[in-house]
Amino acid sequence: LMVWLRRTTHYLFIVVVAVNSTLLTINAGDYIFYTDWAWTSFVVFSISQSTMLVVGAIYYMLFTGVPGTATYYATIMTIYTWVAKGAWFALGYPYDFVVTPVWIPSAMLLVLTYWATRRNKHAAIIIGGTLVGLSLPIFNMINLLLVRDPLEMAFKYPRPTLPPYMTPIEPQVGKFYNSPVALGSGAGAVLSVPIAALGAKLNTWTYRWMAA
Numbered sequence: 302l303m304v305w306l307r308r309t310t311h312y313l314f315i316v317v318v319a320v321n322s323t324l325l326t327i328n329a330g331d332y333i334f335y336t337d338w339a340w341t342s343f344v345v346f347s348i349s350q351s352t353m354l355v356v357g358a359i360y361y362m363l364f365t366g367v368p369g370t371a372t373y374y375a376t377i378m379t380i381y382t383w384v385a386k387g388a389w390f391a392l393g394y395p396y397d398f399v400v401t402p403v404w405i406p407s408a409m410l411l412v413l414t415y416w417a418t419r420r421n422k423h424a425a426i427i428i429g430g431t432l433v434g435l436s437l438p439i440f441n442m443i444n445l446l447l448v449r450d451p452l453e454m455a456f457k458y459p460r461p462t463l464p465p466y467m468t469p470i471e472p473q474v475g476k477f478y479n480s481p482v483a484l485g486s487g488a489g490a491v492l493s494v495p496i497a498a499l500g501a502k503l504n505t506w507t508y509r510w511m512a513a
Contacts, residue, residue: 347438356499357374358375359501371409372412414429
């Protein structure tokens with residue numbers, strides 16, 4: 302019974318975090334962020350995605366003890382988001398309405414850290430968390446540059462959920478931050494470490510709750 306409860310709690314947590322990451326991506330990762338707030342949103346997007354990735358990936362990896370499950374978790378997030386893109390497409394929007402973040406390479410860096418340090422949990426938290434925060438904005442900038450003319454897309458397909466004051470505006474590139482990738486990487490690297498520690502602690506709490 303306890304084994305069954307542990308597995309149920311574990312998979313429930315994975316589903317909840319993966320679904321939340323998809324919702325977060327839809328809210329922060331469609332082409333509107335490229336136009337409304339330009340680079341400012343890219344920094345927020347980078348931080349939100351790196352922290353969301355690292356908390357679930359390290360939880361999953363430490364729960365199973367198998368390094369590759371972190372990459373598997375990132376794959377789940379990716380598949381969920383592509384399914385959500387299909388839902389928007391069915392409503393008549395272009396398929397690149399939601400930009401799917403590149404989570405998998407960053408998760409692989411977390412896996413490599415855990416594997417190279419012979420399953421050292423603290424190294425995974427500190428080094429792996431830092432690498433996830435540093436790398437994710439870089440991968441996503443390459444990803445987002447491939448989106449076709451986001452400003453034109455924003456005016457052609459306005460989001461029905463946007464209030465009037467959030468209609469697309471000309472991008473203010475460089476107005477606030479000269480290097481959104483550097484700022485996103487720096488902030489992400491700092492914040493991903495305590496969030497990774499939280500993911501590791503959630504794993505401990507899960508076992509303690511089940512053992513009670």
